[in-house]
Amino acid sequence: MSSPLTETDHGAASHGGSGPSARVVPRRRRALRPYLLIVPALLLTGGILYPFGLGLYYTLFDFAASKPRPDMVGLDNYRRIFGESSFWDSAWVTVLYAVGAAAVETVLGVAVALLLHRSTRVGRVLEKILILPLMIAPVIAAIMWKLMLQPSVGVVNYLLKPFGMGGVQWTDTPAGALLSSIAVDVWVYTPFVAILALAGLRSLPVSPFEAAAVDGAGWWFTFRKLTLPMLWPYVLVAVIFRFMDSLKVFDIIYALTEGGPGDSTVVLQIRAYLEAIRFQRYSYGISYMIVLWAVVYLVTMVLVRYLGKIQNRAAEVPK
Amino acid sequence: MEMRVPDRRRFLALTAAASATPLLSACGAGFGGDGQSGGGGSAADDVTGSFDWKKAKGRTVKALLNKHPYTDALIADLRSFTEKTGIKVEYDVFPEDNYFDKLTVDLSSGRASYDIFMLGAYMVWQYGPPGWLEDLGPWMSNSSATGAEWDQGDFFPNLLQADQWSLKAGAPLGQGGQYALPWGWETNVVAYNTEVFKKLGLKPAETFDELREISGAIKRRAPGAGFDGMYGVAVRGSRSWATIHPGFMTMYSRYGLKDFTVDGGKIKPAMNTPEAVAFTRDWAEMVRKGGPPSWTSYTWYQCSSDLGAKKAGMLFDADTAAYFQAVKGASPAAGKIAFHPGPKGPGGSLATNMWIWSLGMNAKSKNKHAAWLFLQWATGKEHLRKAAVEGNHIDPVRKSVSQDPAYKDKMKGLEGFIETFETVVDQTKIQFTPQEQFFDATTSWAASLQEIYGGKNAKSVLNGLASDLASKVG
Numbered sequence: 001m002s003s004p005l006t007e008t009d010h011g012a013a014s015h016g017g018s019g020p021s022a023r024v025v026p027r028r029r030r031a032l033r034p035y036l037l038i039v040p041a042l043l044l045t046g047g048i049l050y051p052f053g054l055g056l057y058y059t060l061f062d063f064a065a066s067k068p069r070p071d072m073v074g075l076d077n078y079r080r081i082f083g084e085s086s087f088w089d090s091a092w093v094t095v096l097y098a099v100g101a102a103a104v105e106t107v108l109g110v111a112v113a114l115l116l117h118r119s120t121r122v123g124r125v126l127e128k129i130l131i132l133p134l135m136i137a138p139v140i141a142a143i144m145w146k147l148m149l150q151p152s153v154g155v156v157n158y159l160l161k162p163f164g165m166g167g168v169q170w171t172d173t174p175a176g177a178l179l180s181s182i183a184v185d186v187w188v189y190t191p192f193v194a195i196l197a198l199a200g201l202r203s204l205p206v207s208p209f210e211a212a213a214v215d216g217a218g219w220w221f222t223f224r225k226l227t228l229p230m231l232w233p234y235v236l237v238a239v240i241f242r243f244m245d246s247l248k249v250f251d252i253i254y255a256l257t258e259g260g261p262g263d264s265t266v267v268l269q270i271r272a273y274l275e276a277i278r279f280q281r282y283s284y285g286i287s288y289m290i291v292l293w294a295v296v297y298l299v300t301m302v303l304v305r306y307l308g309k310i311q312n313r314a315a316e317v318p319k
Numbered sequence: 320m321e322m323r324v325p326d327r328r329r330f331l332a333l334t335a336a337a338s339a340t341p342l343l344s345a346c347g348a349g350f351g352g353d354g355q356s357g358g359g360g361s362a363a364d365d366v367t368g369s370f371d372w373k374k375a376k377g378r379t380v381k382a383l384l385n386k387h388p389y390t391d392a393l394i395a396d397l398r399s400f401t402e403k404t405g406i407k408v409e410y411d412v413f414p415e416d417n418y419f420d421k422l423t424v425d426l427s428s429g430r431a432s433y434d435i436f437m438l439g440a441y442m443v444w445q446y447g448p449p450g451w452l453e454d455l456g457p458w459m460s461n462s463s464a465t466g467a468e469w470d471q472g473d474f475f476p477n478l479l480q481a482d483q484w485s486l487k488a489g490a491p492l493g494q495g496g497q498y499a500l501p502w503g504w505e506t507n508v509v510a511y512n513t514e515v516f517k518k519l520g521l522k523p524a525e526t527f528d529e530l531r532e533i534s535g536a537i538k539r540r541a542p543g544a545g546f547d548g549m550y551g552v553a554v555r556g557s558r559s560w561a562t563i564h565p566g567f568m569t570m571y572s573r574y575g576l577k578d579f580t581v582d583g584g585k586i587k588p589a590m591n592t593p594e595a596v597a598f599t600r601d602w603a604e605m606v607r608k609g610g611p612p613s614w615t616s617y618t619w620y621q622c623s624s625d626l627g628a629k630k631a632g633m634l635f636d637a638d639t640a641a642y643f644q645a646v647k648g649a650s651p652a653a654g655k656i657a658f659h660p661g662p663k664g665p666g667g668s669l670a671t672n673m674w675i676w677s678l679g680m681n682a683k684s685k686n687k688h689a690a691w692l693f694l695q696w697a698t699g700k701e702h703l704r705k706a707a708v709e710g711n712h713i714d715p716v717r718k719s720v721s722q723d724p725a726y727k728d729k730m731k732g733l734e735g736f737i738e739t740f741e742t743v744v745d746q747t748k749i750q751f752t753p754q755e756q757f758f759d760a761t762t763s764w765a766a767s768l769q770e771i772y773g774g775k776n777a778k779s780v781l782n783g784l785a786s787d788l789a790s791k792v793g
Contacts, residue, residue: 065445152630169612171613171616260615260766263766278762
């Protein structure tokens with residue numbers, strides 16, 4: 001696809017031919033062009049990798065506000081992290097949160113997309129409303145829900161009162177706090193999954209569905225055997241993004257529960273924040289972040305590989 | 320398809336790295352900084368000659384302030400400072416939720432973005448050892464830099480001592496450098512709704528047992544007496560250091576209990592002694608039976624507004640938290656809020672923990688003389704009197720302001736305020752052991768309190784807390 005023009009070709013082109021004249025590009029500039037084109041990418045990569053590398057380097061020290069001239073401690077920070085039960089508690093809460101939020105959002109998102117795909121005018125209005133939570137910063141959403149979940153003056157208990165459930169203390173118990181946090185996440189991000197799934201649904205070929213209809217296949221059969229397998233690559237993209245994001249959650253939980261009651265909702269990001277910013281044990285806090293990064297990276301790698309396989313399989317479906 | 324794999328990998332690597340970047344960048348600042356301050360003299364020594372307010376005329380001081388009624392009173396009077404000194408003041412005001420994060424990151428970056436800032440005495444323990452705070456002692460003792468009318472002896476001594484520390488963990492306050500100046504403070508007392516007390520025939524609690532009893536009684540009986548949804552006592556409960564220091568630490572101290580013991584310079588957690596365990600269990604039980612619903616998210620904002628909205632019969636917190644609800648027109652409960660020193664300890668102790676809003680100077684400031692003149696003015700008699708009488712800068716740090724007839728006249732409408740203030744002022748001090756891990760210790764302590772409130776065994780929770788803290792502070 002590269003231009004066949006050379007300096008000699010250019011001479012021929014400029015003298016005859018009725019087509020548009022091509023600009024002369026000296027050989028040296030042409031040779032330089034690919035390198036110039038990757039400069040922005042290199043700068044971006046450097047801008048990302050420099051603080052990352054710096055952070056990684058700091059984890060080898062005992063850098064803290066109380067020790068501004070730190071000693072090299074090697075991998076001690078990591079050893080300490082993995083040796084503390086609080087890390088494993090946080091890791092467990094993080095996984096519970098991520099799995100719970102991503103699973104509920106996926107199921108609800110796909111369900112909403114299926115509903116919207118079927119309807120017409122109402123569906124288009126609902127689509128617009130659906131996108132509203134995505135326009136709210138998650139931290140604002142969490143504060144808003146914190147007020148709504150307030151047991152005595154919150155609207156949620158007020159609405160539940162006629163059903164005899166007016167006194168629920170939503171965030172006062174460990175399970176309640178975790179579930180409430182997941183619920184807020186679901187409220188904010190289900191539309192994201194729904195929109196991706198809806199885009200996927202609208203791009204599916206029509207003929208397999210027409211054939212299924214002609215054969216008299218029921219809705220559930222069609223959904224299981226046709227819709228879901230073909231939609232799965234789109235859903236999986238949404239799952240990957242949501243799972244990655246949920247593993248790194250901070251804003252929703254911190255605004256809603258501050259990690260409490262007790263340590264019940266202290267996810268890895270909150271622990272990293274507390275260590276690095278509040279308690280000013282910088283190296284230790286960054287080590288937490290590096291561990292979290294490694295977990296997110298590995299989990300996402302696995303999911304992306306799976307996505308590749310699914311995409312290949314989907315490509316084999318006759319269109 | 321073969322080409323996709325490396326593409327995806329690169330994409331993932333960059334995405335994940337980008338996700339870590341903000342925190343890493345934030346934390347990266349400051350490595351290899353100046354470290355401990357001290358030695359090398361003070362910039363105060365450069366100020367010579369006779370004292371003159373106009374000596375730094377034409378300079379600009381940058382201030383970082385927390386959103387607070389005390390701050391409002393300061394900002395309202397800034398013109399007087401500029402007229403007096405010829406120094407301009409630029410300031411940023413942040414809400415309390417973000418204020419200390421902003422200040423911490425700013426100071427740790429080693430930049431001199433702000434010359435002066437608000438801080439509490441506890442922050443001196445965190446910001447002092449890394450050398451981020453200017454020792455104001457040399458400025459105070461230099462008569463060329465400090466006017467005679469500033470009158471150091473006019474401050475309540477316990478307040479001045481609260482910001483004075485030797486930077487050694489476990490060492491008592493009141494020795495070493497003066498790392499901030501008292502500017503406004505709060506004492507922790509009980510404020511109560513006189514209407515509900517009258518209707519239920521209650522009297523302010525003189526002992527902790529009575530307080531627990533009254534809290535439960537209000538929660539049970541007040542809704543039937545026309546106070547719909549009212550509970551007994553508003554106390555903080557969020558998973559934050561701020562939960563421990565007001566009512567809880569005050570009552571804890573009145574029982575003669577300590578957060579840490581110091582033996583031969585070694586700090587040992589003491590929140591798991593049998594007496595401390597019993598007290599903590601009782602406190603959690605009081606909250607369960609007489610406290611607010613959703614207590615684990617309660618900050619002073621909720622406590623204060625519940626008292627004002629007649630949702631809480633009592634408040635055991637900063638007197639200012641009640642004051643802002645008690646003044647005329649401020650809330651539905653205004654005019655019906657009275658003040659009381661709160662329950663005494665077993666030996667009649669009224670030991671009270673304090674919160675002190677202080678003003679400090681950035682050790683990296685390039686503008687120290689102008690900044691000192693600002694601190695001198697902001698903590699001086701003239702401004703503080705004006706702020707107390709015309710603004711809402713109550714709980715004076717200066718004896719002269721607390722005795723000022725105009726101030727007393729202003730406060731006399733609040734039942735029991737002056738009497739309570741005068742009863743506890745001399746017994747109010749920082750009841751915590753000064754040490755750098757204060758925020759970790761108290762945040763973990765608050766988390767433990769939440770667990771005990773949730774029904775976990777107090778002894779095992781506090782033993783776990785103590786053993787965790789022992790390795791951090793020891």
